[in-house]
Amino acid sequence: MSVKNLALAPARSSLGVAHNPLDLSPEMTEYFHSIQKRLPNPIVEMRNGVCLGCFMVLSSHQQQLVKSEDGYGICETCGRILYYEGY
Ligand SMILES: [Zn+2]
Numbered sequence: 001m002s003v004k005n006l007a008l009a010p011a012r013s014s015l016g017v018a019h020n021p022l023d024l025s026p027e028m029t030e031y032f033h034s035i036q037k038r039l040p041n042p043i044v045e046m047r048n049g050v051c052l053g054c055f056m057v058l059s060s061h062q063q064q065l066v067k068s069e070d071g072y073g074i075c076e077t078c079g080r081i082l083y084y085e086g087y
Pocket of ligand 1: 056075
């Protein structure tokens with residue numbers, strides 16, 4: 001009896017960055033390193049108002065923060081750093 005185990009790892013958009021791609025402030029860089037220990041992808045994109053880390057819809061306030069000039073925010077649900085690419 002042979003069992004074919006073809007369970008492949010789901011193709012997840014890997015932003016497996018060793019360094020942060022954003023121009024984070026020192027506080028955010030520190031935060032980045034702290035969540036990096038428990039989250040494999042501490043920085044995710046916000047798309048259509050959804051955090052692509054936990055797939056929860058962000059509040060309009062949060063969305064505005066991410067879209068603000070800083071260009072990033074923090075997901076209230078999973079704690080990941082969010083960035084916005086403009087679409
Ligand atoms: Zn999230």
